Amino acid sequence: MAVKIKTNDKHIQALAEIVGSPRLILFHQEDLIAYDCDGFTLHKHLPKAVVFPKDTQEVSRLVRYCSDNDLPFLARGAGTGLSGGAIPVNGEVIISLVKMKRLLSVDFENRRAVVEPGYVNLKLTNSISDKGYYYAPDPSSQYCCTIGGNVAENAGGAHCLKYGVTTNHILGLEVVLPNGDIIDIGQNGIQDAPGYDLLGLLTGSEGTLGIVTKITVRILKNPEAKQTVLAYFDKVIDGSQAVSDIISAGIVPAALEMMDKTAIEGVEAAAFPVGHPKDIEAVLLIEVDGISAGIEEQINQILEVCKNRNVREVRAARDEQERGRWWANRKTGFGAMGAISADYLVQDGVIPRSKLPEVLSRINKISEESGLRIANIFHAGDGNLHPLVLFDARIPGQSEKALAAGSACLQVCADVGGTITGEHGVGIEKKEEMRFVFNDEEIIAQTNVRDVFNTKNLLNAGKLFPSPGRCVEIKKEMKAAAAQ
């Protein structure tokens, strides 16, 4: 049965036939504009078309069609990614997974749930919280981002300090490979399943190795109790030292967040102000959770540590409402920058915790030299830093300056033994910065892996790895040597 759409493009017609309805394909320019970028907005490209498959078989048929006809293609969830991983830089066919959004099953006894990739992160916790369970990875966009996208980017969140990032919560995946084959990987959560860890390999591969169509996740029992502490420091060095002291005391907080002066200015000017003083250099938000009996002791230890580090004011949340307000203030921190700046660029570096003071002072220097303000919001407990470069795209040259300042921040992270992304991925944004942390041989080891999955490199090409440079020659030499 032919799907009736107005097009002379045989590929568009064929793709429409696969999804079976004119309402499940977009190909007019005015419809495609909404898909020309994701959460990283500094590059825009139109896709060839956007298709909305309803199940794994349709994804497989779409992929096989694209592969057989040499059409570039990529998968997209909610489009909240911050590094441009879903931008169709080659005019890709976008396979949108938003129609595959069911919660397929929950197995409380073995603590697993199975979801489709378009299922929204926060919905899972909402669906199981009445039984006392939740899903741990909590990116700030969790109210709208999809679990499929979280898998692609190996998303983190404030509570990953204690509970780990997405990869620590994925137990199994159904994947459509770039040739259309469907495989199951991960053996449903067995810690050390036989064979290679393809589950770990696919998770965080930024949509370059396959398209995930079903996800088995771990669900956790709600902690019996949780409590949050807020601490204001006049000096950032004292706040940083308190972070180290808390960890050294053997406490593993569920979350340990820091914001600096500029970030505080932003969050206090935006939707959820809570009255942070504007003259302090650092605020810490520290949450502990677990069995009730242990919480108070840990809170007391944390208060003690902060007092020993010249804290101006420190206290635990009075009630759940106050705790909720503090978190809303923090979780909307990126967007809050819009209240004090026309535009902002979020960066995402990682450093050893012990280097915090040094890195912050070097970022200050970058800010001074570029003439752009840089706010810092970060998951201090695990050293994941988010410098927010504030700029105004309407002023000629400022976008470029902001990108350069962001890149310089990442160079600082790499210099002190850290790396260029903690949770936002590389995408197109940080491709060239991969060279800050990998040499040619190391990049080749990775692109070789991509090439065995993504044989024709039609799936999300041009992402994640730097432009080849010397790698191409080295690969040729290696092939010649192997052929001897």
Add this chain to the structure above:
Amino acid sequence: MAVKIKTNDKHIQALAEIVGSPRLILFHQEDLIAYDCDGFTLHKHLPKAVVFPKDTQEVSRLVRYCSDNDLPFLARGAGTGLSGGAIPVNGEVIISLVKMKRLLSVDFENRRAVVEPGYVNLKLTNSISDKGYYYAPDPSSQYCCTIGGNVAENAGGAHCLKYGVTTNHILGLEVVLPNGDIIDIGQNGIQDAPGYDLLGLLTGSEGTLGIVTKITVRILKNPEAKQTVLAYFDKVIDGSQAVSDIISAGIVPAALEMMDKTAIEGVEAAAFPVGHPKDIEAVLLIEVDGISAGIEEQINQILEVCKNRNVREVRAARDEQERGRWWANRKTGFGAMGAISADYLVQDGVIPRSKLPEVLSRINKISEESGLRIANIFHAGDGNLHPLVLFDARIPGQSEKALAAGSACLQVCADVGGTITGEHGVGIEKKEEMRFVFNDEEIIAQTNVRDVFNTKNLLNAGKLFPSPGRCVEIKKEMKAAAAQ
């Protein structure tokens, strides 16, 4: 400067030159016999030679020599592996890493240590315990197995229920690739490092993708307190149900071990008897750790759960001595089978926790049908089962019967949604059983990955994957299709 050894074999001479001393190479048959198998003793093969490099550069030069001259080779640690991963089935050159056994550095502030691959697991904890730290993965062989071998097998242990297996504690690796190139992977412990997760891929790849020459591991702060409970159950069904109840109560024990009646008979006849009653069907050993304030509450909950499940006797350890005796009794459980049987075969399956009673009863049936006793010792908390098939190799046909019974146990695990290995690896022992859990496409996806690293398949060939069967044809078809 030529190394003087008595050989006409130019390859042996060349390998000796690389390690630089006649004392660092073995090639006489009487010396090689010690290397004809590892902890899996049912297959034996002599290596061509055994070499003992002192550093990464020597490993690289040995590997390059083997690769250039088409000599099969493999790496070996302490040889405690239980699935035959270090057996030279192709007459390999064995690259023994036991001389590379240094603790290179410890960074308490950022909680990392760097070791060479031949460093013994337990030595690490012993070296840092005075500062209040330890290394979590604790395979029963930890007093002699090497961390390099742990990485190859992604080793587990009793405390992996709470703390995860080896892969959760590896932060970075230096790896010699099968062509001799040296790469660094893992970015030193950043949770979500950019690029593909090669660290996860290499960990547990059973020595088929590269040779690890340096390892950065996570170290943990000692828990403030720990306590262990012992519980005797007349009926295994009650013990199993208690396991589920403890987890459902939201407690995450550090360890949750079970032994059945035959296993108890063994451990009570061996070196560390503790007086377990012999007429019970199950003993549970349950350990909790964490901050002091919470321990007592958890112990009380556990006692309560056991009482609700008809426990015959349950109590917490009186003191550290008693706790130590209980663990010595459990940790020597495999070897203890030697006290009640001439030979034994350890199997290693994984099942969903909820299937415990069903699986145990099916294993009993396998035991009856084969006429061989089967003891069960297992990490009950994470469903990792170790059926120990007791047999006498001197009786013709019994070895084969034992292998068949072991394989049948794994088929049961696969049938209920589990898998064929939890921590011992596949090696040569369970190659064919891989088909219980992977179809052709899934095996091909894995061997394709192997082939990009191990291009000539000289490194530890013939391990981990089943004999090709239909995979060869499928691969040919795929290649032909890709070439079109």
